[in-house]
Amino acid sequence: xxxxxxxxxxxxxxxxxxxxxxxxxxxxxxxxxxxxxxxxxxxxxxxxxxxxxxxxxxxxxxxxxxxxxxxxxxxxxxxxxxxxxxxxxxxxxxxxxxxxxxxxxxxxxxxxxxxxxxxxxxxxxxxxxxxxxxxxxxxxxxxxxxxxxxxxxxxxxxxxxxxxxxxxxxxxxxxxxxxxxxxxxxxxxxxxxxxxxxxxxxxxxxxxxxxxxxxxx
Ligand SMILES: [Zn+2]
Numbered sequence: 001x002x003x004x005x006x007x008x009x010x011x012x013x014x015x016x017x018x019x020x021x022x023x024x025x026x027x028x029x030x031x032x033x034x035x036x037x038x039x040x041x042x043x044x045x046x047x048x049x050x051x052x053x054x055x056x057x058x059x060x061x062x063x064x065x066x067x068x069x070x071x072x073x074x075x076x077x078x079x080x081x082x083x084x085x086x087x088x089x090x091x092x093x094x095x096x097x098x099x100x101x102x103x104x105x106x107x108x109x110x111x112x113x114x115x116x117x118x119x120x121x122x123x124x125x126x127x128x129x130x131x132x133x134x135x136x137x138x139x140x141x142x143x144x145x146x147x148x149x150x151x152x153x154x155x156x157x158x159x160x161x162x163x164x165x166x167x168x169x170x171x172x173x174x175x176x177x178x179x180x181x182x183x184x185x186x187x188x189x190x191x192x193x194x195x196x197x198x199x200x201x202x203x204x205x206x207x208x209x210x211x212x213x214x215x216x217x
Contacts (some may be wrong), residue, residue: 007078007192008066009191010080012080012081016081019081020061028077031075033075035073037070037071038071039070041070043075046066046067048076058087080189082188083194090187099113099114101159101162127196129157132161133160139168143167147171169183169187
């Protein structure tokens with residue numbers, strides 16, 4: 001089966017409120033079609049859709065779409081503070097995962113602290129546990145691509161995935177400076193919004209090589 005992403009995550013300099021405030025005026029820079037036969041063809045504008053995002057409040061925001069003139073597919077252009085099919089700001093999701101795995105808190109406590117439903121927090125955690133090994137491996141590959149010094153993970157499972165994320169992010173920051181977004185947005189960007197996707201969607205699909213660097217403007 002050919003895997004073709006439905007969303008493209010772009011590096012968004014705005015916070016959630018600023019993004020929401022722009023409504024349909026939101027501007028997305030040029031994006032290339034990830035289709036295997038499309039040779040990075042630039043996507044043309046293709047309207048968009050409203051979706052909900054839970055940040056400081058629950059708000060509706062406009063997601064632009066881009067369409068490829070070659071394969072004729074359209075792609076949702078997700079700002080990097082979102083993950084595909086997740087309502088919450090990736091920063092909140094990341095905090096929940098860190099509090100649960102590294103912090104050792106129960107997900108009920110985590111959910112109370114962050115003001116999200118317990119079932120939601122539990123679902124994030126479960127998905128993260130299932131994805132942890134694949135995420136850790138992909139993130140280590142990115143880190144080593146940035147700086148060939150080996151990444152030594154001191155643990156396994158979820159905490160290893162977090163360690164690997166920290167290593168990849170640090171190395172990206174060292175190399176590209178402030179152009180690299182904050183860590184959890186980086187996570188979304190690198191995974192194409194699939195960091196907590198289903199097991200059939202490989203994390204960091206096309207980001208193992210140098211091609212992901214085009215994501216950092
Ligand atoms: Zn295409």
